[in-house]
Amino acid sequence: MSSAAPATTEEAPALPWRSRVIGFIAIGEIGVIAALLLLVAFFYFMQPAFLSERNLRAILNVVSFVGIIAIGQTMLLVAGEFDLSVGSVAGLSAVVAAKLMTAAAWPVAFAIVGGVGVGALVGLVNGLIVVKLRIPAFIQTLGMLFIGQGLIQLVTDGYPVYPLPPEIGVIGTTNLAFGLGWSFAFFIVAAVLADFVLRRTVLGRNMYATGGNQEVARLVGINTSLYKIGAFVTVGALAAIAGMFVMADLGSGGTSIGSGWELTVIAGVVVGGVSLFGGAGTIAGGVVGILMLKVVQSGLVVIGVNSNWQQIAVGVIMVLAVGLDILRRRYFTVGAGARGGKKKPKSS
Amino acid sequence: MTDLADSDYVIEAKAITKSFAGVPALRGVDFRVRRGEVHALLGQNGAGKSTLVKILNGVHRAGSYGGTIMLSGQPVSFASPAEARASGVGYVPQEIEVLEQLSVAENVFAGHIGLGEGVIINRRRIEERTRAILDDLGLDLDPKAIVASLTSAQRHLVMIARALALKPRVLMLDEPTASLSGTEVDALFGVLRRLRAQGVTMIYITHRLPEVLAVCDSATVLRDGQVAAELTRAEFDEERFIFSMSGQRLQKLFPAHDAPLAARPVLVVENLSVAGRAGAIYGARDVSFSVAAGEIVGLAGLLGSGRSEILHGIYGREPAEGRILVDGEPIAIRSPRDARDAGIALLTEDRKRDGLLFNLPVSANITIGNLGPFASRGMVRGERERSAVRDAMRQLNVKAPSPQASVAHLSGGNQQKLLFARVLMRAPKVLLLDEPTKGVDAATRHEIYRLVVELADKGVALVIVASELDEVIGLCDRCLTIADGRVVDEFRRGEGGEDRVLRAVAAAQAESVRAAS
Numbered sequence: 001m002s003s004a005a006p007a008t009t010e011e012a013p014a015l016p017w018r019s020r021v022i023g024f025i026a027i028g029e030i031g032v033i034a035a036l037l038l039l040v041a042f043f044y045f046m047q048p049a050f051l052s053e054r055n056l057r058a059i060l061n062v063v064s065f066v067g068i069i070a071i072g073q074t075m076l077l078v079a080g081e082f083d084l085s086v087g088s089v090a091g092l093s094a095v096v097a098a099k100l101m102t103a104a105a106w107p108v109a110f111a112i113v114g115g116v117g118v119g120a121l122v123g124l125v126n127g128l129i130v131v132k133l134r135i136p137a138f139i140q141t142l143g144m145l146f147i148g149q150g151l152i153q154l155v156t157d158g159y160p161v162y163p164l165p166p167e168i169g170v171i172g173t174t175n176l177a178f179g180l181g182w183s184f185a186f187f188i189v190a191a192v193l194a195d196f197v198l199r200r201t202v203l204g205r206n207m208y209a210t211g212g213n214q215e216v217a218r219l220v221g222i223n224t225s226l227y228k229i230g231a232f233v234t235v236g237a238l239a240a241i242a243g244m245f246v247m248a249d250l251g252s253g254g255t256s257i258g259s260g261w262e263l264t265v266i267a268g269v270v271v272g273g274v275s276l277f278g279g280a281g282t283i284a285g286g287v288v289g290i291l292m293l294k295v296v297q298s299g300l301v302v303i304g305v306n307s308n309w310q311q312i313a314v315g316v317i318m319v320l321a322v323g324l325d326i327l328r329r330r331y332f333t334v335g336a337g338a339r340g341g342k343k344k345p346k347s348s
Numbered sequence: 349m350t351d352l353a354d355s356d357y358v359i360e361a362k363a364i365t366k367s368f369a370g371v372p373a374l375r376g377v378d379f380r381v382r383r384g385e386v387h388a389l390l391g392q393n394g395a396g397k398s399t400l401v402k403i404l405n406g407v408h409r410a411g412s413y414g415g416t417i418m419l420s421g422q423p424v425s426f427a428s429p430a431e432a433r434a435s436g437v438g439y440v441p442q443e444i445e446v447l448e449q450l451s452v453a454e455n456v457f458a459g460h461i462g463l464g465e466g467v468i469i470n471r472r473r474i475e476e477r478t479r480a481i482l483d484d485l486g487l488d489l490d491p492k493a494i495v496a497s498l499t500s501a502q503r504h505l506v507m508i509a510r511a512l513a514l515k516p517r518v519l520m521l522d523e524p525t526a527s528l529s530g531t532e533v534d535a536l537f538g539v540l541r542r543l544r545a546q547g548v549t550m551i552y553i554t555h556r557l558p559e560v561l562a563v564c565d566s567a568t569v570l571r572d573g574q575v576a577a578e579l580t581r582a583e584f585d586e587e588r589f590i591f592s593m594s595g596q597r598l599q600k601l602f603p604a605h606d607a608p609l610a611a612r613p614v615l616v617v618e619n620l621s622v623a624g625r626a627g628a629i630y631g632a633r634d635v636s637f638s639v640a641a642g643e644i645v646g647l648a649g650l651l652g653s654g655r656s657e658i659l660h661g662i663y664g665r666e667p668a669e670g671r672i673l674v675d676g677e678p679i680a681i682r683s684p685r686d687a688r689d690a691g692i693a694l695l696t697e698d699r700k701r702d703g704l705l706f707n708l709p710v711s712a713n714i715t716i717g718n719l720g721p722f723a724s725r726g727m728v729r730g731e732r733e734r735s736a737v738r739d740a741m742r743q744l745n746v747k748a749p750s751p752q753a754s755v756a757h758l759s760g761g762n763q764q765k766l767l768f769a770r771v772l773m774r775a776p777k778v779l780l781l782d783e784p785t786k787g788v789d790a791a792t793r794h795e796i797y798r799l800v801v802e803l804a805d806k807g808v809a810l811v812i813v814a815s816e817l818d819e820v821i822g823l824c825d826r827c828l829t830i831a832d833g834r835v836v837d838e839f840r841r842g843e844g845g846e847d848r849v850l851r852a853v854a855a856a857q858a859e860s861v862r863a864a865s
Contacts, residue, residue, distance in 0.1 A: 220717025
């Protein structure tokens with residue numbers, strides 16, 4: 001026992017400092033935020049117009065649509081599942097709401113609630129099938145992506161729903177501040193709220209546990225099915241809301257709303273340090289990741305790079321980000337292989 | 349190679365030592381197997397059998413242990429299982445590892461499917477060679493059959509054929525009967541006798557005595573990482589085996605605990621039956637017992653006997669039939685949540701697989717599932733949680749750099765104490781412990797013993813599953829011996845020792861062999 005005393009006095013000052021540094025680096029957002037700032041600085045250096053009011057507004061406007069979905073997707077990924085149908089759900093909800101307020105002549109508010117209901121319902125179906133029937137989320141939500149596309153065509157006969165009631169135009173064109181409207185406001189409020197839920201609430205903690213190891217979560221008494229289904233419903237509802245904001249922005253229920261968003265959303269949140277394997281990542285990280293992707297896309301246009309390179313850049317960044325993330329994790333946190341061995345020689 | 353005649357011994361291990369994180373697993377083991385014999389490697393769980401096997405088949409690399417290995421008189425050092433295999437050490441693992449969607453022949457030649465002749469698979473030749481091996485084994489299996497269509501016993505034989513395809517000098521069989529029924533065991537013994545007649549040397553790893561008596565020519569008994577006995581067939585005797593397996597062991601000190609006198613039963617289990625988990629054939633069948641407040645009850649028995657399944661059934665982890673009463677109230681347990689709400693807690697056996705959450709820090713690992721007291725209106729109160737975590741860590745002496753540290757870097761002992769802190773958060777009335785001292789160092793082991801006794805003194809009813817029999821005997825007030833999913837013996841502290849457990853298990857095994865034939 002004599003060896004214990006010097007060991008603790010020696011470690012006491014060193015450890016908090018070291019663990020704080022590790023903790024700081026191990027936090028997912030730090031890396032992305034640093035990368036984001038570097039990219040912004042780079043594009044500004046190359047072309048000061050990148051930080052022009054107009055360009056910033058354009059970036060933030062696009063980010064608000066995709067970002068709303070990213071919030072839900074991040075929560076779902078944290079709970080250990082993911083959803084490829086978000087783009088279809090956004091589009092489907094938008095055209096359903098548009099039809100309800102035009103062909104069915106529902107009051108605008110009811111039609112919007114109806115649209116959100118469609119999104120939540122699709123999420124519920126996804127969740128029930130994945131959790132109860134144990135169909136992999138990849139298959140179920142990929143199937144739902146196609147089903148959603150088909151339903152959009154069925155609902156609209158392939159024509160955009162137009163014209164929409166004037167209230168929709170008001171939602172789409174309101175300028176709250178800096179030329180940004182309701183979608184951006186909703187995005188910010190939802191992001192802050194969701195980030196708080198994941199970080200600080202029992203619900204959030206249980207989601208991390210569910211995504212980290214479902215069996216452990218079940219054994220400590222967490223209703224993991226409920227959490228996963230709930231997360232699917234949340235993603236569905238948020239995708240629907242995003243779809244309707246786009247509809248308001250365009251002023252019509254276009255059939256291509258949401259098309260292709262699913263991959264942008266997943267790429268973005270993964271760049272932001274949200275793990276595809278569940279249990280790791282934050283809303284802040286996911287949102288910053290999306291912002292970063294959009295900054296790169298916009299920045300390349302602004303500095304005059306051929307637009308085909310945008311796609312390539314997005315791909316490279318995603319793989320790079322995940323690669324760095326895996327390295328970081330291997331180094332700082334989980335080390336199932338790195339147990340025992342090194343910390344033992346005190347025993348004799 | 350002219351070394352074949354140089355030595356009587358096909359394989360020899362000399363003065364083998366091996367430690368894990370400072371805990372010795374093998375302490376100077378000499379082990380040798382004569383050409384052409386079936387040699388049993390016996391010992392209780394934790395005696396060092398699997399460590400020795402892993403050294404012989406290259407899983408533990410040369411250099412990670414002390415001592416030398418000789419193959420037919422030549423010293424060898426294996427850097428990998430592949431090297432051991434290539435040098436002639438065949439190994440048939442306990443778990444069935446087959447490629448289900450491929451044919452028997454493809455499985456037998458998996459890994460060298462080209463037969464070293466090029467890149468194109470010669471299906472006919474592989475099938476012919478497989479046919480020949482199966483004939484040697486006396487098996488009537490179609491080499492073209494898809495493995496998915498075979499029974500688990502047949503799959504096991506395919507794995508033996510796979511090991512034989514490389515013409516090993518010695519074939520190691522690791523608990524080959526673990527997943528076989530009585531008649532399948534007989535069939536396997538037929539195969540082994542046939543192989544012996546063909547001159548194949550075998551090492552038969554087991555802890556089942558009747559099987560050793562049935563097929564083996566000689567035996568080495570390990571105990572606490574040392575050789576306790578080396579016996580030839582003429583010396584075989586069940587009593588002698590039991591004596592050398594249990595005999596004088598390393599003294600572990602158990603804190604004193606007196607069973608409560610005439611205390612009320614807290615947990616009553618009536619006619620509990622639990623289905624086996626995937627892979628394990630025995631669940632529990634018709635198990636009844638009760639545990640009083642302050643009583644420590646041990647479930648003794650071999651791996652796969654159904655001990656853990658009993659705990660899982662009580663905790664609602666596996667679907668179970670039967671009645672469970674807590675404090676006299678019948679409880680309907682359909683999920684772990686129901687069990688937890690009834691005041692039952694379970695410490696699982698496998699920390700890494702179903703204990704720790706590697707994505708969360710130490711503090712969240714302790715409080716997960718029990719956040720209620722540290723939350724108001726759904727929000728976790730950081731300060732309250734932190735202080736509870738600090739208290740729990742101090743009480744259980746969990747050593748971690750900080751409550752925010754990752755659990756991955758903690759020692760096994762500290763991980764285990766952390767999980768104890770988690771299950772104790774709700775002050776359970778009934779505590780089910782599955783191998784609570786598995787993979788922890790000696791000091792932590794002792795802390796855990798003290799903790800168990802302390803909890804019992806506070807009136808908690810404890811049920812402990814432990815593979816190391818001395819632990820059950822030394823720690824528990826009452827011991828239930830489990831074999832084939834049933835309670836086959838029950839005795840109180842002082843009424844018997846490890847030998848009584850082993851005898852009851854052997855009797856139950858002999859019984860089931862008789863029943864099957």
